[in-house]
Amino acid sequence: MVQTVTKGREQTLPLKHPRTGPSIFNDQKMKLGLFGSNCSGGLCMTDAPTTYEITWEHTRSIAQKADRLGFEAMVPVARWKGFGGNVNFNGTNFETFTWGAGLAEATEQITIFTTNHVPTVHPIVAANMASTVDHISSGRYGLNIVMGWFTPEMEMFRASQLEHDERYAYGGEWLEFVERLWTAEGEFDFDGTFFKSGRCESEPKPLQNPRPVLINAGNSAAGIEFSAKYVDINFASLDIEKMPDYTASIKKKAVDEYQRQISTMTYGLVVCRDTEAEARRVHQDIVDQGDWPGARNLMSILGIESQSFGEQIEKFQERFIAGWGGMPLIGTPEQVVEGFQELSDAGMEGMIMGFLDYNEEVDYFGEKVMPLMREAGLRH
Numbered sequence: 588m589v590q591t592v593t594k595g596r597e598q599t600l601p602l603k604h605p606r607t608g609p610s611i612f613n614d615q616k617m618k619l620g621l622f623g624s625n626c627s628g629g630l631c632m633t634d635a636p637t638t639y640e641i642t643w644e645h646t647r648s649i650a651q652k653a654d655r656l657g658f659e660a661m662v663p664v665a666r667w668k669g670f671g672g673n674v675n676f677n678g679t680n681f682e683t684f685t686w687g688a689g690l691a692e693a694t695e696q697i698t699i700f701t702t703n704h705v706p707t708v709h710p711i712v713a714a715n716m717a718s719t720v721d722h723i724s725s726g727r728y729g730l731n732i733v734m735g736w737f738t739p740e741m742e743m744f745r746a747s748q749l750e751h752d753e754r755y756a757y758g759g760e761w762l763e764f765v766e767r768l769w770t771a772e773g774e775f776d777f778d779g780t781f782f783k784s785g786r787c788e789s790e791p792k793p794l795q796n797p798r799p800v801l802i803n804a805g806n807s808a809a810g811i812e813f814s815a816k817y818v819d820i821n822f823a824s825l826d827i828e829k830m831p832d833y834t835a836s837i838k839k840k841a842v843d844e845y846q847r848q849i850s851t852m853t854y855g856l857v858v859c860r861d862t863e864a865e866a867r868r869v870h871q872d873i874v875d876q877g878d879w880p881g882a883r884n885l886m887s888i889l890g891i892e893s894q895s896f897g898e899q900i901e902k903f904q905e906r907f908i909a910g911w912g913g914m915p916l917i918g919t920p921e922q923v924v925e926g927f928q929e930l931s932d933a934g935m936e937g938m939i940m941g942f943l944d945y946n947e948e949v950d951y952f953g954e955k956v957m958p959l960m961r962e963a964g965l966r967h
Contacts, residue, residue: 611729611800628676630855856909
C-alpha cells in the first residue's frame, strides 16, 4: 500500500534526548571534535606556513589521531566554490559524503559527520547516502544540515537563491522527506510545497534508531526554530557573555514547543603553545598573512559591508581569517583549558576545533591539553 505524506502535518520524530549509541552522546562534560579538515585552509584564511594539505593520506591521519585520542566528532565543511582572494579559501576540498564514508572505514569510535547544503542534493539521494555511511560506520554517523547560504555556490547548481527564512522552510521540508525515507515501511507519496514525489522508498534503513545524529549551526530566529524542532545539537558562534542566555533559550524552546531536548556546542580556532607569547605570535601571523581580499569577499556575501559596520568590519574579517568566525582559544595549555571551562560554565557541551596545522597540533593537544582537561573534570 502506498502511504501519502502531506507537508504541513507534524513530522518531528519523538526523540527523547539524550540518546545512546554514537560517541557524540557520551557523558564527557566537554566533548571535542575537529572541524573543517576536509578543506584547503581548514578554518584559517591565510598564507601562514603549515604542513596541512588536502590529500587523502593527510586527512585520514588527522582523523585517526582524533579517534585514538577519544574525540567525539569529525565535522567537515561542505564547499563547492572557494572565496577567491589570494588563497581561494576552502576552494580545494573533499566532498563530504564520500569523505565520510572513507573515514568511517578508517576509524573506530569517533562520530563521522557529513555536511549537506540542502539545495544541492535531493532528499532521496541524501537519505540513501546517509544510510550507507551509517552502515559503514556501524552506526556512528551524523548529518550536518546547512541551508545553502553561499549564493555563488547555489548559482552553480542553477538554483535561484531563496530568501533567508524561506531557506529554512525548504530545509524543514527537505529533512521531513529524508526522515520519512529513513523510517517508512513500504512505498509512500510525498506532497509538499517544495517536493512532490510518488511511490518513494529507501533501503537500507539507517542502523541508528530513530535516525542518525542531526546537527545545525543556525543562530538566527529561523535557525533557532529549525534546530529546536529537528536536530540533536545546535552549534553557536557567540561571544561568551551571550552564551548562557542563548543556550537556556534554545533548550527551553525545544522542550516547551516540541517536547524534545537539544544540546549546544560551539566551534573555533585553537592556537596553543608552551608560552602565551608564542601562541599570540602564531595567531598574529595567521592574521598578518591573512587573505584580506578573500575576507572582504566573504563579508560582502554575508551582507556585512564596511559602510554599515565601520571600524567593526576589520574585527569581523580578522575573526573569519583566524577561525571562520568562531570562538578562538589562544594561549598556553592551562589557558586553553580555562577557556574550555568558561565555555562549559556558559552552557556549551562541546567544541569542534580548527588548527593552523591539524596533523601536528592534534598531537600537541593530546599530550599537553587533554591531561589538564581531565584534571579539571572536563574529560575523564
